[in-house]
Amino acid sequence: MNLMQNLLFSLLILASTIPSSLAKGAFKKSLASSDFSNASNASSARHLLEDNDSRAKRRVDLVQGYMTNDDLERAMKEFVQRCSNISRMYSIGKSVNGVPLWVIEISDKPGEEETEPAFKYIGNVHGDEPVGRELLIFLANWLCDNHLKDPLATLIVENVHLHILPSMNPDGYSLGKRGNANNIDLNRDFPDQFVFLNDDEDSRQPETRAIMDWARDIRFTASATLHGGALVANYPWDGTRDKRTYYYGCPDDDTFQFMSSIYSHSHYNMSLSKEFPGGITNGAAWYPLYGGMQDWNYIHAGCFELTLEVSDDKWPNASELPIIWKYNKMSMLNLVASLVKTGVHGRIYSSGDGRPLPGFITVSGINYTVRAGKAFADYHRLLAPRDKYEVVATMPGYKSKNTTIWLDEGPVTLDFVLDPEGSIKGSILQNVYDCNCNSKSKLEFVQFFGGVHLEVYFVFIVILGFLCLLFQRRVKVKNRQAAGAKRTVVV
Structure with a gap:
């Protein structure tokens, strides 16, 4: 028993x-x-x-x-x-x-x-x-x-x-x-x-x-x-x-x-x-x-x-x-x-007016696409650290851009500035040239600012606005710099 x-x-x-x-x-x-x-x-x-x-x-x-x-x-x-x-x-x-x-x-x-x-x-x-x-x-x-x-x-x-x-x-x-x-x-x-x-x-x-x-x-x-x-x-x-x-x-x-x-x-x-x-x-x-x-x-x-x-x-x-x-x-x-x-982070802008573009980020050799946000066009692409990656930004209606980054020393901030596929200069100034002025002084004023001077001022304003956006971006990421070797690239 x-x-x-x-x-x-x-x-x-x-x-x-x-x-x-x-x-x-x-x-x-x-x-x-x-x-x-x-x-x-x-x-x-x-x-x-x-x-x-x-x-x-x-x-x-x-x-x-x-x-x-x-x-x-x-x-x-x-x-x-x-x-x-x-x-x-x-x-x-x-x-x-x-x-x-x-x-x-x-x-x-x-x-x-x-x-x-x-x-x-x-x-x-x-x-x-x-x-x-x-x-x-x-x-x-x-x-x-x-x-x-x-x-x-x-x-x-x-x-x-x-x-x-x-x-x-x-x-x-x-x-x-x-x-x-x-x-x-x-x-x-x-x-x-x-x-x-x-x-x-x-x-x-x-x-x-x-x-x-x-x-x-x-x-x-x-x-x-x-x-x-x-x-x-x-x-x-x-x-x-x-x-x-x-x-x-x-x-x-x-x-x-x-x-x-x-x-x-x-x-x-x-x-x-x-x-x-x-x-x-x-x-x-x-x-x-x-x-x-x-x-x-x-x-x-x-x-x-x-x-x-x-x-x-x-x-x-x-x-x-x-x-x-x-x-x-x-x-x-x-x-x-x-x-x-780790990884690569950034935003996508239009070179025409500096506005954010909700474009797409791809990495050569990796069949996967990351989409930038609609509000700020920010993207965050996780990647394993290694010698280099070729990063490509695309947006319908704009010329794509690519650049090479190295991820062996920490995260990289990579902002893209994309050029429109067609020229838009003429349409921007159209309203100025169509002005129907009633006096000679007004006509001279418009002719002065409607010529090459206005284009120069417009480009200056766009550049100034874009620099302000980049400054805000750098202030925003100041805390990330403590996380690794910080490198900012704009292409």
Whole structure:
């Protein structure tokens, strides 16, 4: 009898070790060998534990110490009240069950459009991964407490518009399950470049539509979602054309590896991973998924997004949250700061009248286009540091310009002044020459200023106005100069 009890106890211990292997990508083989419909179902378990009765019972105890949705909303409102000079709170929509999707924006000018890059952090995409929502509140409070004391906090607050959505899936959190209230995995609900399953936007989940509308409303330069169940920084592409598992990089693969490495190497131990070299991985090389948010952001929103696995345990005991925050703190800060510490930034102007042009920026050899903003024609092009890049600015109706920059010593500010394709001198002076004057003195006055003198004065005024714009631009970026070797180029 004792022998049977010992055998049964050993089997139970052995069985308890199986879920941890599933959390670290043990589904790769089954995904590679099955058809897509089976792979789509299996991939819902990507690096995460499937819900089961024992897990649900354990979760009842684990929720102790975590914020409820009401607690989270209250904490966010208290934050913006305490830090009203650098923050605001707004909602991007509601969940299936009507819970507002609250966002905190942190900036020295929250709610104002500026020539600064925007970054978004999203937590709790999967309902049973609550660590991210807690870490994001830690992050917000640290920035508030230190933005006048710590240089990194000052850099972020004064040079970036940081948007924080602690919980994308409040219904799933309340239910203690991965999907939302409709049992849909929100990280499989976005339009996909390879699998056309989500073409009808109205059929998508309200949480998904809220993120898509948000990205259309705010021109995010980069973003990251916080997940749990592994310890790695994941980057596009997440899927492959043939549904097989292998490395499949996007056009900005070097830049994504660089961004992922910033997070990994700033982390306490992520870069020491034995499973993922350097603590980073290409999504498709781990195993393919379809309808994911990071690929959609890069393709449709012009936003460089990472999927960050920040905790081996999906739902650790709340007492472990302070140490998890300590391990991820510098990673979260350095990733946001990288928007102004690296890459090429600038504005596009018209040489005719000095007005901003919402043109396009491309880099030779990289099949990807970044669009300048409509209001200020500012652009922010993330690039991995290397010897040189050829940057090209284009705008319909204007002659394109290109120049070579070096990104081995920090960020570069590169402003483009584009020439119109046709001459506009005659039309500008037409009204002066058409003047019907009644006296000889008036006619002489008009003839004097209607000749070459007026052209000289006009050119002088345009040059003066353009110099004023450049002066304002230099004043605006003075804080970025502390972030790296600052170089300003105008072409």
